[in-house]
Amino acid sequence: MRPVNAIITKVVDETPTIRTFFLDTSFELIPGQFVMVWVRGVDEIPMALSYDNAITVQKVGPATSALFELDVCDSVGIRGPFGNGFDIKKGYILLVAGGVGAAPLAPLAERADSMGIRVVTLLGARTKDELLFRERFEAAGEVRIATDDGSAGKHGYVTQMLDNPESFDQIYCCGPEIMMKRVLDTVAPSKAQFSLHRYIKCGIGICGACCVDGLRVCRDGPVFPGEVLKKTEFGVYGRNECGERVKI
Incomplete structure (x- = not known):
């Protein structure tokens, strides 16, 4: 499970502490699944997919702080998606x-x-x-x-x-x-x-x-x-x- 190189295509400031990073890589997302995000030289961390092609990140530690230093055209490594998602029930x-x-x-x-x-x-x-x-x-x-x-x-x-x-x-x-x-x-x-x-x-x-x-x-x-x-x-x-x- 080697990371895929994903280029950041857009960064959206959602709140004062939360940003969404859109990537040039899309996934067949089941809501609730996550990806492993490799911030080169820092760490690899799990992130829930908030769109088919985006992660939404809160700045709380070294890896997320390093992510906040990245911008459009920078890249991260992505593995996944992993895990099971929500079982959507009708009603x-x-x-x-x-x-x-x-x-x-x-x-x-x-x-x-x-x-x-x-x-x-x-x-x-x-x-x-x-x-x-x-x-x-x-x-x-x-x-x-x-x-x-x-x-x-x-x-x-x-x-x-x-x-x-x-x-x-x-x-x-x-x-x-x-x-x-x-x-x-x-x-x-x-x-x-x-x-x-x-x-x-x-x-x-x-x-x-x-x-x-x-x-x-x-x-x-x-x-x-x-x-x-x-x-x-x-x-x-x-x-x-x-x-x-x-x-x-």
Whole structure:
């Protein structure tokens, strides 16, 4: 699985801390899948595909900071796409997106809308300026907003808007793990799917760095049914960059 050289064709500032990098390489994307992005001389990191030909990145560490130094005509190495994506169910669906967790959910919203599925999105961020892909979600259906500081929508957490979750046929969630654990504890696990963020090194299930109680996030995920996660350490323990088990 050697990286393919991908040229950056466009860079979009989505929020003060998040950018989308469009590439000259397209993928047959299942919403929720990820690619391994090789920032030469720095590191290789997993990134969810936010479009068929783009990744959306939040500046949080050395590799993402190095990505933010790149511009049009620069290049990165890409491996993938890897993992399983969301299983799109027909009916009435709810998306719960926190922060940059909106990235894999936006193409899901668009795919579901194109299939005639009714979509409601709960979109949360720290501030109004950090709301990601609001227009894309609004184009697909109803959107309800929450911000930590109250600058837009409800003053509070996105999980506080989980009213009547039983009315939805399927619930899809991506965001900080503590947020997703609250969703899992609130909804029926049998009709919920979650996209996990963990340290991923190989991307193909060999190294075990991303394991959750024996489940390999890169290979068995990153999308898992709620009833599977309910039986694991999800939301309680994670792994650091050395693979050590740490309390969340």
